[in-house]
Amino acid sequence: MTTKKIVFFDIDRTIYDPDTKKIPASTIEALKRLHQNKNIEIAIATGRAFYMLDIIEEIKKYINIFITINGHIIIKNGKTIFRKPITKDKVLCVVNKFEEDNMKYGFLGEFDETLNIVDEKGKKAFELVSMKLPRIDPHFYLDNDIFQMWAFSERKDHEHYKKIFYDMEVVSWLGDGFDVLSKGMSKEKGIKKILEIEDIELENAYAFGDGDNDIEMLDFIPNSVAMGNGSKAAKKHAAYLTGDIKEDGLLNGIIMMGLLDAN
Numbered sequence: 345m346t347t348k349k350i351v352f353f354d355i356d357r358t359i360y361d362p363d364t365k366k367i368p369a370s371t372i373e374a375l376k377r378l379h380q381n382k383n384i385e386i387a388i389a390t391g392r393a394f395y396m397l398d399i400i401e402e403i404k405k406y407i408n409i410f411i412t413i414n415g416h417i418i419i420k421n422g423k424t425i426f427r428k429p430i431t432k433d434k435v436l437c438v439v440n441k442f443e444e445d446n447m448k449y450g451f452l453g454e455f456d457e458t459l460n461i462v463d464e465k466g467k468k469a470f471e472l473v474s475m476k477l478p479r480i481d482p483h484f485y486l487d488n489d490i491f492q493m494w495a496f497s498e499r500k501d502h503e504h505y506k507k508i509f510y511d512m513e514v515v516s517w518l519g520d521g522f523d524v525l526s527k528g529m530s531k532e533k534g535i536k537k538i539l540e541i542e543d544i545e546l547e548n549a550y551a552f553g554d555g556d557n558d559i560e561m562l563d564f565i566p567n568s569v570a571m572g573n574g575s576k577a578a579k580k581h582a583a584y585l586t587g588d589i590k591e592d593g594l595l596n597g598i599i600m601m602g603l604l605d606a607n
Contacts, residue, residue, distance in 0.1 A: 351378065415529045451492075505524075
């Protein structure tokens with residue numbers, strides 16, 4: 345009997361290159377070839393919400409599992425099988441602190457996202473990861489479930505907010521932005537649920553990522569690979585290292601892990 349395997353991929357700077365605003369041709373071909381192997385499941389594990397995934401539209405047909413918003417919502421075969429919003433009291437606590445500090449911040453809901461205000465720092469942060477600038481609605485949290493919040497500040501201030509929001513998860517972006525999540529929520533939590541549902545052993549799971557919000561995933565999965573363009577922390581926590589996204593890094597990493605032949 346052939347052993348079933350599953351591969352979890354981050355999106356930004358792993359599958360999708362925000363500099364070129366494209367998925368490398370070698371990555372598209374690699375995922376197509378993986379999809380042809382009926383014993384390999386392809387999954388996405390991302391900080392984005394599902395409605396932000398238009399940037400990978402051309403490869404969605406190869407994927408039926410999406411762990412989104414860093415594990416807060418999981419979608420399989422087009423249906424939401426798990427959702428965990430941040431509790432209302434926690435959201436209010438974060439809002440009050442951000443207002444007190446005169447921060448630029450936003451909300452990520454299940455079907456929409458908003459910002460309290462738009463300035464150049466916020467614009468640049470979204471441009472860095474090729475995300476559309478959300479609409480302005482500072483009161484979005486009053487009538488909607490919130491699954492993640494984000495804010496923008498100097499990188500050196502991120503540790504300050506990690507201490508303030510000690511009962512939540514604070515994860516930095518590549519730029520000045522950072523996410524605020526429910527405590528204990530991460531891509532790792534979503535992956536654990538999927539492995540249980542799919543009845544796949546941890547040793548038969550693989551993960552590819554590049555950023556700080558991939559650390560728990562890279563730590564948890566023994567067959568983990570960091571991109572050559574990844575953050576220092578991501579590289580430190582991965583078991584293996586592949587090349588840069590611009591140099592066929594994902595394809596070569598998949599081959600290195602024995603999931604595809606070299607030719």
